Amino acid sequence: MNWEDDTMRITVLTVPDCPNGPVVQERITAALSGRAAEVELVEVTGPAEAERSGMTGSPTILIDGADPFGIVGAAPSVSCRIYRHADGKADGAPSVDELREALTSAGLPGSADDDCCAVDALDLVGRDGRGRLAPDTGGLRAVHQAVLRHFADTGSAPEAAVLEPVANAAGRTAPEVLAELAREDFLTLGPDGRIRAAYPFSAVPTRHRVTIAGGVQVWSMCAIDALGIPAMLGRDVVITSVDPVTGESVTVTSENGQTVWEPAAATVFVGRRGGCSGPAAEVCCDTLNFFTSSASARTWISRHPDVNGQIVDRSRAEEIGRRTFGPLLTSG
Known part of the structure; x- marks a missing residue:
């Protein structure tokens, strides 16, 4: 292959059928953010x-020929490689x-999309750092939590x-408190004053259906909202x-704190359309979707040039959901 001198080279070394090969490729795609x-x-x-290529376990990642995660003295190997997070x-x-x-x-320039609409996937969901936990004043949090529990129970x-x-x-x-919660984008109301959504729940059908242990089924506003429900409810x-591209199903089963994604290559796109302000239901909820693969997500991105955001892998998507919605019912 002929590489351009000014183009960064990322080489993923794996043994055949390495289960973490597709995982690392998806994470590289997310980390590149279009660069x-x-x-x-x-x-x-x-x-x-393995010795000739510099592989010290599968998968090994080389950036311009160097292993940024290499351990001094590590021997060439075709065994599974284990990475330790912080x-x-x-x-x-x-x-x-x-x-x-x-x-x-390694010198890769920052993403062209590193603006107020795409600096951090968590901020896209979490109201630019303000979070989804309503203030504990004026009955806001108490009413908000009552709304969420009602959705979960019914x-x-x-x-x-x-x-x-x-x-x-x-x-x-109640109408006074609900109106204030709506102004602050903790929930949305219809013209009749009825609740249409209380993130992570939707009162109207969406493409994301969540079955809660015990049999209750709810709609969620987006993929990240759906992933936040088990953390919020325990x-x-x-x-x-x-x-939304292939029409194929994506299923995530959360049981005893463990999750299983089907298909295994499924991923999530987190984005926001148009300007950088406005209710989440209008500017981002319909852009936060599950995809069967990163390739499918990239196809969707190419068809929606008005949307800024990034592909996130499964663990990151779960983390965003957990951090965004986990505290909503545990904080008094």
């Missing part, structure tokens, strides 16, 4: 070839953030009358969604 680089997958079939957790590939740091250290939005006792305890009416769930 130009030549990415090549090379299969290594024996110890001699928290000590073992993984079969570096995280997206670790890859992003390695690419930057699969539907509560009527204002159901919320009156909670709002009255703060010296307010319950097992099964998420069923549809890739």
Whole structure:
């Protein structure tokens, strides 16, 4: 292959059928965030070839021929390679953030999309750092939590009358509190004043269906919202969604703190359309979707030039969901 002198070269060395090969390629794609680089997958079939190529376990990542995650004295190997994150957790590939740091250290210029709409996937969901936890004043948090619990228990939005006792305890009416929650984008209301969404839940059908342990089914506003539900409720769930490009199903099963994604190559795109402000339901919820593969996600991105964002791998998507929605019902 002829490489351009000014183009970064990323080589992924794996043994045939390495289960972490596709994982690391997806994370590299997410870390690149649209930046130009030549990415090549090379299969290594024996110890001699591992020594020639610089492979110290599968997968090994070389950036312009150097291993940014290399350990001094590590021997050539065709065995599975284990990476340790900063928290000590073992993984079969570096995280997206670790890859992003390695690419930057190797001289890759910053993404052209590093603006207020795409600086951090968590901020895209978490209201630019403000989070989804309503203030504990004026009955806002109490009413908000009552709304979320009603969705989780029934699969539907509560009527204002159901919320009156909670709002009255703060010296307010339910419509007053709901209107303020809507102004601050903790939920959305229809023209009739009824709740249409309370992130992560939707009162109207979406492409993301969540079955909560016990049988209750709810709609979620987006892929990240769906992934945040088990963390928020502390319950097992099964998420069923549809890739907007291929029409194929994506299923995420969360059980006993472990998740299984089907297909295994599934990923999530986190983005925002248009300007950098406005209710999440209008500017980003319909762009946060599950995809059966990074290739499918890239196809969707190419068809929506008005959307800024990034592909995130499964662990990062779960982390964003957990950090965004996990505290909503545990904080008094």
